[in-house]
Amino acid sequence: KAGVTQTPRYLIKTRGQQVTLSCSPISGHRSVSWYQQTPGQGLQFLFEYFSETQRNKGNFPGRFSGRQFSNSRSEMNVSTLELGDSALYLCASSIIPDRYTEAFFGQGTRLTVV
Amino acid sequence: GNSVTQMEGPVTLSEEAFLTINCTYTATGYPSLFWYVQYPGEGLQLLLKATKADDKGSNKGFEATYRKETTSFHLEKGSVQVSDSAVYFCALSDILRGSQGNLIFGKGTKLSVKP
Numbered sequence: 001k002a003g004v005t006q007t008p009r010y011l012i013k014t015r016g017q018q019v020t021l022s023c024s025p026i027s028g029h030r031s032v033s034w035y036q037q038t039p040g041q042g043l044q045f046l047f048e049y050f051s052e053t054q055r056n057k058g059n060f061p062g063r064f065s066g067r068q069f070s071n072s073r074s075e076m077n078v079s080t081l082e083l084g085d086s087a088l089y090l091c092a093s094s095i096i097p098d099r100y101t102e103a104f105f106g107q108g109t110r111l112t113v114v
Numbered sequence: 115g116n117s118v119t120q121m122e123g124p125v126t127l128s129e130e131a132f133l134t135i136n137c138t139y140t141a142t143g144y145p146s147l148f149w150y151v152q153y154p155g156e157g158l159q160l161l162l163k164a165t166k167a168d169d170k171g172s173n174k175g176f177e178a179t180y181r182k183e184t185t186s187f188h189l190e191k192g193s194v195q196v197s198d199s200a201v202y203f204c205a206l207s208d209i210l211r212g213s214q215g216n217l218i219f220g221k222g223t224k225l226s227v228k229p
Contacts, residue, residue, distance in 0.1 A: 004157070033216065033217075035217075042219055042220070042221045042222060043158075043203065043205075043217075043219035043222075044219075045216040045217065045218070048216055056216045058216065090157055090158065092157075092158075102160050102163075103160070103217070104160075105150075105157035105158040105159070106157050107155070107156055107157045108157050
């Protein structure tokens with residue numbers, strides 16, 4: 001069974017550009033969450049989607065957005081990139097968005113903003 | 115608000131030593147608690163979890179007990195191996211939102227085990 005797939009694995013962008021990251025959950029999983037990991041702030045929750053609806057959102061500016069498609073694949077977009085957006089972006093999927101259900105993480109997309 | 119505090123690293127141990135990584139939390143209600151592990155270049159893997167007070171989670175020789183009275187969830191292993199070298203994260207679920215989708219993580223503790 002394939003795991004959570006995130007593409008691309010590495011990305012270099014220039015300040016002011018925008019970027020789209022993709023996450024394909026495990027087959028049958030309908031919940032997808034996104035996290036930002038940086039050395040200074042650690043792991044921070046971005047947003048959570050279930051059945052194409054955003055259920056929860058973390059404390060990030062509006063430049064960060066996401067969506068989920070009918071096949072449960074998810075994308076997140078960051079507009080007007082800033083140097084501080086350089087981070088590892090992790091996607092996690094679970095069958096349902098329940099606190100008892102294990103979330104499986106992808107390997108992440110390493111975004112570098114120059 | 116909810117938060118997780120875990121001991122600062124890095125922690126360096128010799129093989130077969132005893133491991134404790136402290137984790138305390140602040141939360142309203144009764145959150146679920148988790149330990150995740152991150153190996154170099156990898157995403158996070160769930161190591162163990164506990165969903166209610168006094169539950170003990172265990173996996174691969176690691177254990178942690180959900181202590182509500184001390185708001186703690188310390189990770190322990192009796193005999194570490196070189197292959198246990200990784201970064202360990204303590205986390206809790208946001209009980210108010212009732213979903214594991216928005217986990218709150220500690221800063222992580224890097225463990226290095228020397229042969």
